[in-house]
Amino acid sequence: MVAETRLGPDDFIVPLFVVEGSQVKEEIASMPGYYRISLDFLKAEVKELWSMGLKSVLIFVKCKDELKDNRGTEAINRDGLMQRAIREVKNACPDMVVMSDVALDPYSSFGHDGIVKDNQILNDPTVDVLAAMSVSHAEAGVDFVAPSDMMDGRVRVIRRTLEENNLSDVGIMSYSAKYASCFYGPFREALDSAPGFGDKKTYQMDFSNRLEAIKETLMDIEEGADIVMVKPALSYLDIIREVKNAVQVPVSAYNISGEYAMIKAAAKMGWLDEDKAIIETLTSIKRAGADLIATYFAKDAVRLIGQ
Ligand code: PBG
Numbered sequence: 001m002v003a004e005t006r007l008g009p010d011d012f013i014v015p016l017f018v019v020e021g022s023q024v025k026e027e028i029a030s031m032p033g034y035y036r037i038s039l040d041f042l043k044a045e046v047k048e049l050w051s052m053g054l055k056s057v058l059i060f061v062k063c064k065d066e067l068k069d070n071r072g073t074e075a076i077n078r079d080g081l082m083q084r085a086i087r088e089v090k091n092a093c094p095d096m097v098v099m100s101d102v103a104l105d106p107y108s109s110f111g112h113d114g115i116v117k118d119n120q121i122l123n124d125p126t127v128d129v130l131a132a133m134s135v136s137h138a139e140a141g142v143d144f145v146a147p148s149d150m151m152d153g154r155v156r157v158i159r160r161t162l163e164e165n166n167l168s169d170v171g172i173m174s175y176s177a178k179y180a181s182c183f184y185g186p187f188r189e190a191l192d193s194a195p196g197f198g199d200k201k202t203y204q205m206d207f208s209n210r211l212e213a214i215k216e217t218l219m220d221i222e223e224g225a226d227i228v229m230v231k232p233a234l235s236y237l238d239i240i241r242e243v244k245n246a247v248q249v250p251v252s253a254y255n256i257s258g259e260y261a262m263i264k265a266a267a268k269m270g271w272l273d274e275d276k277a278i279i280e281t282l283t284s285i286k287r288a289g290a291d292l293i294a295t296y297f298a299k300d301a302v303r304l305i306g307q
Helices: 039-051 081-092 123-140 154-164 182-191 211-223 234-246 257-268 274-288 298-305
Strands: 012-019 025-028 031-038 056-061 097-102 115-117 120-122 144-147 171-178 227-231 251-255 292-295
Touching (some): 012 039, 012 081, 025 182, 031 039, 031 182, 031 257, 056 081, 081 097, 081 123, 097 123, 120 123, 123 144, 123 154, 144 154, 154 171, 154 211, 171 234, 182 257, 211 227, 211 234, 227 234, 234 251, 251 274, 257 274, 274 292
Parallel strands (some): 012 031, 012 056, 012 292, 144 171, 171 227, 251 292
Antiparallel strands (some): 115 120
């Protein structure tokens, strides 16, 4: 009766990892219980999610090695895996809110979120590709593009390019305060997208910074972001609260792969009660101020809340 924070299915965004092939359902080694699935399984998966009350998915794709290059060619292929996955989800479940990851790392021969030259990331040429990529996702039927790359100025260019292509209904969920974090490790295994050289500290944020998160978030809103995101979630609950207090748009938080893996590993060892850890974790992220939570625990949470 006195609980200030309650979890419900509409708090969650479900990340989905899609691969080529048919009848593929591969468990991700560092994310036990989470899978890469092929397009044919995607249909059944989203129908199941919808039946559980989960109304939003965030799609990532694992690009074949031979299609990777330094220009994001496959990222803007109108018949690429992401574009087909978007169409598949919309066909299977037209009311599902479909969000797509926009960044070059799964398509990059260097494993970086941007185009690389002389070991440097080229901000502005990357932004142009991200905008073209957003248009191709929008044409495939996506509801929100979710730029996770942290290039400067990309929200403005994506917004403008969508408008110019008469795709003004498509929203932008911007990863606004995305920190350079060691907790992305399992995700990079899932998509085989670890950086081939260096790290992502020249575009993702320094985890010792707080004010910069507010600055980055306000800039994204000014550029046209409809939803902003803090990522990761658990080591950044203070940032989620500050962002929530500073903005008037919905705030999302990403309960990322390493946060999932830690609970799974401890539970496997018998050191934590997995179900309790899931609910306590997700409640803390919502209590911190997240209106939406992207989490690999979405189905578990719905099952647990229902009990
Ligand atoms: C990359 C991207 C990453 C995640 C989402 N988009 C990893 C990275 O920046 O290296 C991480 C998600 C997770 O760890 O669950 N554009």
